[in-house]
Amino acid sequence: MPRATAPYVLIFPSFLLASAIILWPLKEIVSLSLHDVNRFGMLRDFIGLEHFRVLFADPDFIAATWRTLLWTAAVVAGTLIISVPIALILNEDFYGRGIARILIMLPWAISLTMTAIVWRWALNGESGMLNSALRGLGLIDTNIQWLAQAATAFPMQIFIGILVSIPFTVTIFLGGLSSVPDDLYEAAATEGAGSWDQFRLITLPLLRPFINIAFVLNTIYVFNSFPIIWATTQGGPANSTDILVTYLYKTGFRVGKLGEAAAVSLIMFAILLVFTIIYVRLAMREAKA
Amino acid sequence: MTITQKLCLLAGASLIAFSTSAFADSTVRVTIAEYSKGTGPYFEEAAKAFEAANPDTKIQIEVVPWDNLQQKLTTDISAGANADLSIIGTRWLLDYVKEGIVAPLDEHIKPDFKARFIDTFLTPSVMDGKVYGLPIAASARAMYYNKDIFAKAGIDTPPATWADFKTDAEKIKKLGGETYGFGLQGKEIETDVYFYYGMWSNGGEIVKDGKSGLDSKAAIDTAKLYKSFIDEGLTQPGVTSYSREDVQNLFKQGKVATVITAPFLSNQIKAEAPNLKYGVAPIPAGPNGDKGTYGVTDSIVLFENSKNKEAAWKFLDFIFTTEQRTKFDKVEGFLPVNAEEAKDPYFADNADLKVFTSLLPNARFAPVIPGWEDIAQTTSNAIQKIYLGQGEPEATLKEAADKVNATLK
Numbered sequence: 069m070p071r072a073t074a075p076y077v078l079i080f081p082s083f084l085l086a087s088a089i090i091l092w093p094l095k096e097i098v099s100l101s102l103h104d105v106n107r108f109g110m111l112r113d114f115i116g117l118e119h120f121r122v123l124f125a126d127p128d129f130i131a132a133t134w135r136t137l138l139w140t141a142a143v144v145a146g147t148l149i150i151s152v153p154i155a156l157i158l159n160e161d162f163y164g165r166g167i168a169r170i171l172i173m174l175p176w177a178i179s180l181t182m183t184a185i186v187w188r189w190a191l192n193g194e195s196g197m198l199n200s201a202l203r204g205l206g207l208i209d210t211n212i213q214w215l216a217q218a219a220t221a222f223p224m225q226i227f228i229g230i231l232v233s234i235p236f237t238v239t240i241f242l243g244g245l246s247s248v249p250d251d252l253y254e255a256a257a258t259e260g261a262g263s264w265d266q267f268r269l270i271t272l273p274l275l276r277p278f279i280n281i282a283f284v285l286n287t288i289y290v291f292n293s294f295p296i297i298w299a300t301t302q303g304g305p306a307n308s309t310d311i312l313v314t315y316l317y318k319t320g321f322r323v324g325k326l327g328e329a330a331a332v333s334l335i336m337f338a339i340l341l342v343f344t345i346i347y348v349r350l351a352m353r354e355a356k357a
Numbered sequence: 358m359t360i361t362q363k364l365c366l367l368a369g370a371s372l373i374a375f376s377t378s379a380f381a382d383s384t385v386r387v388t389i390a391e392y393s394k395g396t397g398p399y400f401e402e403a404a405k406a407f408e409a410a411n412p413d414t415k416i417q418i419e420v421v422p423w424d425n426l427q428q429k430l431t432t433d434i435s436a437g438a439n440a441d442l443s444i445i446g447t448r449w450l451l452d453y454v455k456e457g458i459v460a461p462l463d464e465h466i467k468p469d470f471k472a473r474f475i476d477t478f479l480t481p482s483v484m485d486g487k488v489y490g491l492p493i494a495a496s497a498r499a500m501y502y503n504k505d506i507f508a509k510a511g512i513d514t515p516p517a518t519w520a521d522f523k524t525d526a527e528k529i530k531k532l533g534g535e536t537y538g539f540g541l542q543g544k545e546i547e548t549d550v551y552f553y554y555g556m557w558s559n560g561g562e563i564v565k566d567g568k569s570g571l572d573s574k575a576a577i578d579t580a581k582l583y584k585s586f587i588d589e590g591l592t593q594p595g596v597t598s599y600s601r602e603d604v605q606n607l608f609k610q611g612k613v614a615t616v617i618t619a620p621f622l623s624n625q626i627k628a629e630a631p632n633l634k635y636g637v638a639p640i641p642a643g644p645n646g647d648k649g650t651y652g653v654t655d656s657i658v659l660f661e662n663s664k665n666k667e668a669a670w671k672f673l674d675f676i677f678t679t680e681q682r683t684k685f686d687k688v689e690g691f692l693p694v695n696a697e698e699a700k701d702p703y704f705a706d707n708a709d710l711k712v713f714t715s716l717l718p719n720a721r722f723a724p725v726i727p728g729w730e731d732i733a734q735t736t737s738n739a740i741q742k743i744y745l746g747q748g749e750p751e752a753t754l755k756e757a758a759d760k761v762n763a764t765l766k
Contacts, residue, residue, distance in 0.1 A: 106456055107431060107452055107456075108431060108434040108435050108456055108458060109431070109434070109435025109436075110435070110456070191598075192598075192603065193593070193594060193595045193598055193599075194535070194593060194607060194610075194612055195606070195610065210594075211535075211594065211595075213594050213595020213597075213598050214598065215544075215595075215597075215598035216543075216594075216595030216596070216597045216598035216745075217595075217597065217745055221598075301544075301598075302544075302545055304544060304545070304597070304737075304738075304741060305543065305544065305597035305598075305738075305741035305742075305744075305745060306737075306738040306739075306741040306742045306745070306747070307738060318734065320431075321427050321428040321431055322427065322730050322734060323728070323730055323731045323734060324427075324431065324452065324728075324730065324731075325731075326431070326435075
């Protein structure tokens with residue numbers, strides 16, 4: 069086999085597999101998004117970018133797009149900020165560390181939908197655990213109707229999103245921390261660096277590649293995360309907590325506008341593609357370094 | 358072709374061969390919506406009984422939660438992998454008929470078969486003079502009220518009109534504590550219907566002469582009425598966070614004095630809150646005496662692409678016998694759709710069900726229009742905005758009506 073063609077021949081089988089799994093559905097979705105489609109996915113006339121035009125004229129879609137970016141940014145930033153100190157603590161040697169680590173990781177084993185449903189109950193205005201706890205502590209006098217309006221529902225959803233993202237993120241950070249050699253700290257301590265300086269000048273720079281990866285992976289997961297918002301509010305009231313995935317689901321399977329739904333998923337795909345490219349570039353830069 | 362590829366092909370081919378044999382001519386696949394814990398077991402049992410009588414036919418039951426039913430049907434149908442029979446909401450039927458997805462049943466329906474049904478329930482599944490589905494489940498809506506709370510507030514009878522209802526709710530509020538007169542649903546499926554109850558009482562219609570009735574005076578009055586209940590603290594707080602199940606739960610807990618819902622709540626109360634003293638009454642009337650309840654049927658349909666229409670029909674015939682219907686409706690707490698069945702003492706002597714059946718002459722069924730779910734969503738969103746105080750009733754309903762009119766075109 070000539071040297072020049074060998075790589076292509078060797079790549080070919082996996083390319084074939086990738087096409088079957090990724091490219092073929094992509095082609096189908098592109099064709100759905102450019103045609104008039106009935107609610108059972110049968111194609112009718114070619115209508116070009118009409119579905120996209122309708123979407124961009126829909127204020128609910130625009131609002132859902134911005135909200136998705138806010139949702140992703142808030143959950144990812146919140147997760148990273150909270151996970152770093154948790155990982156640092158769990159990296160210390162203390163009595164019961166094993167149990168503490170398990171407790172942090174345990175929620176990971178529970179399906180996201182179940183967590184979200186438990187929260188839906190906890191946030192119930194009249195019989196929810198959260199209100200009775202707050203009343204028991206004397207913090208509030210009247211029940212807060214958490215899920216009745218976006219002003220309280222959406223922050224709660226972000227809070228739940230952060231809670232469920234912590235286990236995964238802490239795991240990545242713990243892996244990162246275990247690769248930081250102890251003698252660096254010893255050397256720094258001898259030079260008179262305080263613990264803040266040690267964190268700032270040693271831990272953080274060495275943790276950076278792991279933070280990058282946690283950032284990108286979390287962004288992709290959270291951006292696409294359906295269960296939390298669906299189980300608590302279904303994007304309501306009046307679409308005020310919709311993100312793109314819930315908007316997509318409603319458009320496709322409730323209302324039956326499969327063409328528009330295909331267009332939404334393509335737009336989401338495009339946004340995620342950008343994230344993925346960033347991820348690949350980060351990963352490659354780390355590999356070179 | 359490599360050996361592995363050949364093997365793969367072979368495996369694939371045998372898989373196809375296998376799957377055809379598994380779904381041989383004699384197998385009828387049935388997609389069932391899960392109404393309650395009892396739905397699956399009931400249909401499994403019915404399938405067994407049918408198979409015992411018809412050894413050459415196999416019935417394969419697939420139980421799907423209601424929330425996922427639309428999604429499953431959409432994906433199955435677009436892939437051509439749908440079952441032979443399926444339960445669907447009758448309000449979706451027009452979309453199915455228009456696309457030629459479901460088969461008319463007329464060639465199978467003999468006069469004595471048709472005579473089994475109570476007409477009110479069969480009619481919604483008739484389109485263009487053809488029967489496209491059989492009413493597998495039927496229900497109507499009435500007002501459940503908590504007798505203890507009413508007595509405490511010094512009210513003897515359930516409210517006859519919305520004006521009475523408001524006075525009653527004010528009395529209940531005066532009792533103090535966290536008990537509310539009107540359990541108002543403001544979230545998820547049927548938020549729109551909860552609004553229609555009042556709208557019908559005020560003389561409104563969902564669709565009139567092909568136009569949305571949302572911008573009618575009746576609709577605007579209803580929105581203002583409901584909003585006044587909310588603003589004066591006569592409903593539970595935060596109505597937009599309460600789905601139908603949530604409001605029913607508040608009723609079971611004695612936190613709201615009334616809830617408008619379907620007959621199945623009686624079964625739930627019996628099981629979960631047996632000490633609750635409640636009554637069932639018609640939905641209050643409007644100022645001109647207009648009344649309305651929502652009549653709902655779900656249909657079981659036969660798909661056009663079914664290769665087993667004969668066997669599938671036989672199964673339909675079987676589950677619509679009086680014996681099977683009685684079993685099913687007792688499990689689910691639905692209204693009898695079969696005239697013989699209605700004479701069973703369980704239904705005939707049931708005080709709650711009597712109220713529901715007495716309301717049927719005034720029942721409105723979902724209008725036969727395309728895009729029902731689209732309209733439901735538009736309506737729910739508009740109403741939620743009004744409940745939240747984010748939109749003036751008139752302007753918000755007008756905007757929604759325009760949107761609905763665009764869908765109706």
